Amino acid sequence: MKRFTPADPTPRELGFSMPPEWELHEATWMGWPADDELWFGHLSGVRNEYAALARTIARFERVEMLVRDEESERDARARLDGANVRFHRVPLDDSWLRDSGPLFLTRGEKEREVALVNWRFNAWGGKFEWENDDRIPEYVASFLNMAHWDRPEVLEGGGLEIAGGGAALTTRSCFLTETRNPGLTEEGYTFLLSDMLGVQKLHWLEGGLENDHTDGHIDTITRFAAQDVIVTSVEPNPADPNHAAMSRNLRLLREMRTPAGEPYRIVELPLPANVLHGAEGRLPPTYANFYIGNGFVAVPQYGDPNDKAAINTLRPLFPDREIIGLSSRKIIEGGGSFHCLTQQQPAGKAWNGESS
Structure with missing residues (x-):
């Protein structure tokens, strides 16, 4: 397993890029909720909803479940008994694998190879403990015997939305905070994400939802459903604090163009x-x-x-997939939901870096 540094060839130079979420997965990585204080006294209910999510995913693909201690493993095994889940005893601070986990890269078509990027994680600008979670990508790389690039920059998966075909979305309110990468500009991010993830065109929105402790992650408001289809949250009530930000995002999205120069199809998704x-x-x-x-x-x-309107909005966008609504009422007490709790591992052979 080779570890690449910033002095080595970049993923782009070796033909790697980050695929969109809808491409075939090998597995989904998750981390079992364990700290009742972090979940504001809702841990039991959170685990019920989390288990329902993990069981649902395991119906379709393997789940790689990180558990931080004996109690967590015992509880997770009991709730997920019989499901397609593999357990890993790993020190954890929290469960948000979208942000603390690695970002996977692929290259090739018939013989697809998979590598990963190990970004720094600092709990959304130092808001919580993060030292254990910052080590998760290194564990994953070691377990999979997968080559990886170690980067000094802080970057959370929930802050970046990948379309495939070279396009990506993010928010200024998140990426440009001084608590993540001081001095790194929009232009700097453009070069960084081109080198590390194969992003050719980085689209910027201004900000996210009110009281989002991630400083406005893109995956809480706006997502790609295809290379040329964007689904974005809207709030019709002018008195709601989210109305102005969501309306501005909608206007910006309508002005954006794909890397090929075509307008995106913009689909409006209601907020609760x-x-x-x-x-x-x-x-x-x-x-x-x-x-x-x-x-x-x-x-x-x-x-x-x-709830039903959201399901009905999304169903036509994914005609080849089963649209499954699951309760997240307790999980949202922690500030995120299903995408925040998961990280996909693309299908393919782990590349150990021995040849390029």
């Missing part, structure tokens, strides 16, 4: 109608935090009047 509050104020529930897997899309549900 009801305002939810948790231990730290207003919560950021959203249907955009769906997870695309092999043959399915898992969509968060909140017991809200707009």
Whole structure:
């Protein structure tokens, strides 16, 4: 297993890029919820919903489940008994594998090879403990015997949305915070993501949902459903604090063009109608935090009047996949949902870096 440094050839130079989520997966990586304090006293309910999500994913593809201690492993094994899940005892701070886990890369078509990038993780600008979670990509690379690039920059998977074909989406409110990569500009990110992930065109939105502790991750508001299709959250109520930001995003998206110069098809996705509050104020529930897997899309549900409308909006966008609504009412107490809790490993052979 080779470890690449910034002085070595980049993934782009070796023909690697990050594929979109809808391409075939080998597995999904997750981390079992373990800290009742981090979940504001809702851990039991969170584990119930989390187990339902993990079991659903395991119907379609293998789940690689990280468990941090004996109690977590015992609880996870009991709740997931009989499911297609492989367990790993690994020190964890939290469960948000989208952000703390690696970003996988692929190259080739018939004989697809898979590598990964190990970005730094600092819990969204130092908001929580992160030292254990920052080591997750190194564990994954070692377990898979997979070549990987170690980078000094902080980058969370939930802050970047990949379309395939070279396009990606992010938000300025997240990427340009001084608590992540001070001094790294929009231009700097463009070069960095071109070299490391094969991004040819980086689209910028301004910001995300109110009271999102990630500083506005793109995966809570706006997602690609295909290379030329973008689904984005909207809030029709002018009195709602999310209305202005979502309206501005919608205007910007309508002006954007694909790498080929064509307009995107923009699909409006409602936010939940009801305002939810948790231990730290207003919560950021959203249907955009769906997870695309092999043959399915898992969509968060909140017991809200707009739950069904969200399902009906997404179903035509994924005609070859089963659209599955699952409760996320307790999970959202932690500030995220299904996409935040998962990280896909693309199908292919792990590349150990011995040849290029």
